[in-house]
Amino acid sequence: MEFCADPSLISGWRWLACYLTTPKHQLFYLSFLTVFALLAITAPVVLLMGFAGAVARLSSFAPLRWLGTIYTSMVRGVPDVIFFLFVPIALDQLVELTRHKIKCPQVTDAVYRGNEFIVCSEAKMPLQDAAAWVHQGWGFVLAVIAFSIVFGAFAANTLFGALNAVPEKQLETARAFGFTERQTFRKIHVPQMWTYALPGLSNLWMILIKATPLLFLLGIEDIVYWARELGGSKTGYFAYPHPDWRLWYFLGLLVFYLLLTWLSGKVFDRLNQRFNRQNIDQQVLKPIEAGR
Amino acid sequence: MIELRDIHKAYGHIEVLKGISLTARRGDVIALIGSSGSGKSTLLRCANLLEIPQRGDIVFNGDTVRWANKLKGRQPADKNQVRRMRTNLSMVFQQFNLWAHMTVLQNVTEAPVSVLKKDPQLAEQQGRELLEKVGIGDKCDQYPSQLSGGQQQRAAIARALAMEPAAMLFDEPTSALDPELEAEVVKVIKTLAAEGRTMLIVTHDMKMAFDVANHVIFLHDGVIVEQGTPEHVFQQTQSERLQQFLHATGTIG
Ligand SMILES: Nc1ncnc2c1ncn2[C@@H]1O[C@H](COP(=O)(O)OP(=O)(O)OP(=O)(O)O)[C@@H](O)[C@H]1O
Ligand SMILES: [Mg+2]
Numbered sequence: 001m002e003f004c005a006d007p008s009l010i011s012g013w014r015w016l017a018c019y020l021t022t023p024k025h026q027l028f029y030l031s032f033l034t035v036f037a038l039l040a041i042t043a044p045v046v047l048l049m050g051f052a053g054a055v056a057r058l059s060s061f062a063p064l065r066w067l068g069t070i071y072t073s074m075v076r077g078v079p080d081v082i083f084f085l086f087v088p089i090a091l092d093q094l095v096e097l098t099r100h101k102i103k104c105p106q107v108t109d110a111v112y113r114g115n116e117f118i119v120c121s122e123a124k125m126p127l128q129d130a131a132a133w134v135h136q137g138w139g140f141v142l143a144v145i146a147f148s149i150v151f152g153a154f155a156a157n158t159l160f161g162a163l164n165a166v167p168e169k170q171l172e173t174a175r176a177f178g179f180t181e182r183q184t185f186r187k188i189h190v191p192q193m194w195t196y197a198l199p200g201l202s203n204l205w206m207i208l209i210k211a212t213p214l215l216f217l218l219g220i221e222d223i224v225y226w227a228r229e230l231g232g233s234k235t236g237y238f239a240y241p242h243p244d245w246r247l248w249y250f251l252g253l254l255v256f257y258l259l260l261t262w263l264s265g266k267v268f269d270r271l272n273q274r275f276n277r278q279n280i281d282q283q284v285l286k287p288i289e290a291g292r
Numbered sequence: 293m294i295e296l297r298d299i300h301k302a303y304g305h306i307e308v309l310k311g312i313s314l315t316a317r318r319g320d321v322i323a324l325i326g327s328s329g330s331g332k333s334t335l336l337r338c339a340n341l342l343e344i345p346q347r348g349d350i351v352f353n354g355d356t357v358r359w360a361n362k363l364k365g366r367q368p369a370d371k372n373q374v375r376r377m378r379t380n381l382s383m384v385f386q387q388f389n390l391w392a393h394m395t396v397l398q399n400v401t402e403a404p405v406s407v408l409k410k411d412p413q414l415a416e417q418q419g420r421e422l423l424e425k426v427g428i429g430d431k432c433d434q435y436p437s438q439l440s441g442g443q444q445q446r447a448a449i450a451r452a453l454a455m456e457p458a459a460m461l462f463d464e465p466t467s468a469l470d471p472e473l474e475a476e477v478v479k480v481i482k483t484l485a486a487e488g489r490t491m492l493i494v495t496h497d498m499k500m501a502f503d504v505a506n507h508v509i510f511l512h513d514g515v516i517v518e519q520g521t522p523e524h525v526f527q528q529t530q531s532e533r534l535q536q537f538l539h540a541t542g543t544i545g
Binding site for chain 2: 169170172173174175176177178179180183187188191192195
């Protein structure tokens with residue numbers, strides 16, 4: 001905007017309007033998209049991983065069952081934050097190590113030297129001279145993978161419980177009518193499972209939303225990063241000097257998260273109502289609810 | 293049509309069926325009566341292999357179930373044979389067991405379409421006719437939880453009929469129902485009997501057994517104590533056990 005040309009000459013609302021539309025602020029607004037992108041990509045992947053984990057745990061093939069059990073219980077017993085720190089670093093090192101082995105086989109020095117992890121520069125991921133967005137993008141991919149693994153395990157637990165909650169009689173009836181095991185699973189077991197899974201999944205979605213600031217921990221320039229960055233006090237050296245406004249920025253994030261979880265709650269309530277009205281043998285559901 | 297030969301079934305050390313044989317010919321309606329825990333349901337479930345008897349044979353339309361010895365004991369050797377049998381032997385359960393996530397009509401058409409590979413449109417048309425026949429043609433698009441018990445059981449009967457089975461198995465089809473609702477279901481079963489369908493009915497309803505069956509089997513402690521025509525069993529009772537049972541159920545005395 002024209003009148004923003006020299007910020008030192010304006011004040012009041014004009015100043016604020018100019019201030020809130022600086023390029024840095026636009027990056028801040030864009031970083032909300034990062035949060036939404038994370039949610040949008042992670043949620044379906046989590047469901048898939050959870051489904052695979054739950055089915056593996058139910059498998060009659062023992063090694064697969066063990067794998068499913070190990071996967072779900074491993075994550076349950078460890079604080080999430082540890083996983084979020086561990087998985088990206090481990091993945092990063094694994095990828096770089098593999099690239100190191102392939103790209104520069106002539107280097108004979110050990111990769112682990114004392115406390116350091118050193119690969120040849122061609123093996124860096126991304127390359128040292130890559131653009132900033134490539135670094136950010138790679139960090140984001142690692143974050144998505146970490147989120148998917150951790151929340152996939154939670155989802156696997158939920159779906160496993162839900163699959164077990166489907167009354168055996170419903171499945172037995174299908175078998176009595178000549179359904180194959182596969183047909184029984186696809187046509188009766190899975191469709192009925194959702195009703196039991198929904199409360200757990202809605203809970204998980206809320207936790208997932210609330211876990212998104214962990215992006216900051218992984219070095220992604222997310223909304224927390226920008227809130228800190230922009231909120232910090234700015235001396236006269238800056239075009240828009242101001243005292244420490246971090247409180248206001250974080251208050252903004254607070255409101256954002258509250259709105260998001262509140263809205264999600266509404267949507268899940270709707271879904272729940274619909275499922276309960278139609279899909280469930282009320283006689284069967286009651287004792288299960290009471291047991292929770 | 294259905295022949296059970298010397299069926300033995302035990303859960304752990306508890307022997308529930310101790311050598312039961314019975315034969316149902318085409319058009320037979322056999323009523324299985326006996327006190328609670330005598331093994332009636334278990335016998336019925338053995339007939340369509342929901343339970344696997346440890347000994348004894350099952351012959352269906354001249355087709356004897358083949359067995360294989362597996363780690364967990366005797367199992368049917370041929371899954372397809374079992375499926376073929378089950379599609380010809382529809383079961384109606386005490387608790388109806390309608391699939392809760394499907395409408396009544398979907399409940400009726402699902403198995404014909406996915407198991408018998410019937411054309412969906414034809415299945416739907418026949419499904420509606422069957423629901424009409426059992427008197428709940430107006431409930432097609434409702435979910436099972438929206439129906440009364442008697443309506444649910446009639447939907448379950450329509451679902452069984454939709455398979456065009458050679459024979460039907462009923463496990464206490466009326467005992468989860470109030471007397472009024474019971475009458476609705478008994479009426480449907482009588483119609484089916486009059487059509488000459490082969491049926492095996494486990495029941496506590498002695499009046500229905502008398503009216504509907506042409507053969508009555510009294511089971512006690514896993515053995516057949518007495519059997520014969522309804523007149524024979526109910527009016528010229530031989531064994532003391534059956535007399536006690538009929539007294540206790542208020543049928544005679
Ligand atoms: N899955 C099972 N595991 C262990 N015991 C069982 C099982 N199913 C049935 N039984 C036992 O077998 C016996 C016969 O059961 P069954 O259900 O066949 O009796 P029933 O004649 O149908 O009785 P009711 O009239 O009460 O339905 C009972 O003592 C029961 O406890
Ligand atoms: Mg029974």
